[in-house]
Amino acid sequence: MSTLSLQHQKIAILTDGYSTPFLAKTAISLLRYRTDDIAAVIDRAGAGSTAQELFGTGGDIPVVSSLDDVAEADAVYLGIAPPGGKLPEEWRPLIVDALRRKMDVVSGLHDFLCEDAEYLHTANQAGAKLVDVRRNRHKSTAMGRPFRQGGVRIHSVGHDCSIGKMVTTLELQRGLVAAGQDAKFLASGQTGIMISGEGVPVDCVVADFVSGAAEELVAENQQHDFLLIEGQGSISHPSFSAVTLGLLHGVAPDGLVFCYEAGRTQVKGLDNIDIPEMKAQIDAYETMANLRHRCKFIGIAVNTRRLGDEQAKAELARVESEFNLPACDVYRTGSERLVAACIALREQVVSQ
Structure with a gap:
């Protein structure tokens, strides 16, 4: 397998000094989707509390101040995704301590651990691994296989x-498995890789090879009846549309799920740039996807976190009526309607 693979069984998540919903999104997702594998969260300010109290997920997983308080772990995962992807220098003593204890250190940041002389020397001396999730050697173009x-x-x-997009894809995979289907989640970003243990970090693949890396990821897993592929960026985002299109053509989907956040009107990270209207985006995705492989939208996933219960219900009804597609908030209302749409699509594909 050419995709990155992680096999750690007990993990300490490091968020010290960065334990906010905005900065610690990776930690929150790990706590939600790898709960049984998490031994502790390391955050000095929150020590003595639980992950549930600190982040609203993770149950009774303890929050501790140092590795001395971690009963058992074979790796430390850096649980933050700050703007710019910089590795906090103040974490150096703890990372070195982890390596000396023969614990692997896993990072999804843009600052690579393996390019730091001290980390590299300490890891080699102790027999520990430095794992930079974004680092990759993909050098093959797509073949349209x-x-x-x-x-x-x-x-x-x-x-x-x-x-x-990642949460929607994970919840669809969970829902399909619960319905007795053979389904696998395929990660295309650092947090998804840390959750599933494997995947391709497409935002750090050289542009010419993005579609090839995505195609290879699918080819290595195509024995499953359903592949749920995590999306990245947006086809209309001025910064990231190239990655979005490369991934779209590489995985050659049969079905698309459109994800949006109700109430968001401007592009994230770029001031005063409006998000194009939904119909224009849906049309663009469908046109682009069909240039590679016959494809259609099967549903809509709405992030209703800004809305009250009645507002959320009205928004789901509105978008269903406008686009004649099943819609849900996978957290708020569950993924059942989209799971049913996935199963219906496979029945159509198999019968063709």
Whole structure:
């Protein structure tokens, strides 16, 4: 397998000094989706509390002040995704301590651990590993290869960044498995890779090879009946549309799920740039996808975190009526309607 693979069983998540919902998104997702694998969260200010109290998820997982308080772990995962992806220098003593204890250190940041002389020397001396999730050696272009007949690829796309494409894809995979289906989540970003243990960090793949890396990821997993592929960026985002299109053509989806955050009107990270209207984006995605492989939208996932219960209900009804597609908030209302749409799509694909 050419994709990155992680096999750690007990993890200490490091968020010390950065334990906010905005900065610690990676930690929160790990706590939600790898709960049984998390031994502790390291945050001095929150020591003595639980992950549930600190982050609103993770139950009774303890928050501790140092590795001395971690009963058992084979790795430390850096649980933050700050703007710019910089590695906090104040974490150096703890990272060195972890390596000396023969614990692997896993990072999804843009500052690579393996390019730091002290970290590299300490890891080599102790026999520990430095794992930079974004570091990769993908150097193959896509070949437009055919995939297994009967396998269905569902790809989450959206109107902007950081709206819930990964969460939607994970919840669809969970829902399909609960319904007795053979389904696998395929990660395309650092947090998804840390959750699932494998994947391709497409935002750090050289541009010519993005589609090839995505195609290879699908080819390595096409024995499953359903592949749920995490989306990245947005087809209309001035900064990230190239990654979005490369991923779209590489995975050649049969079905798309459109994700958006209700109430968000401007592009994340760029002041005063409006997000194009939803219909224009949906049309663009469908046109671009069909240039590679026959594809259609099967549903809409709405992030309603800004809305009250009645407002959320009205928004879901509105978008369903406008686009004649099933809509849900996978957290608030569950993923059942989108799961049913995935199963219906496979029945159509298999019968063709």
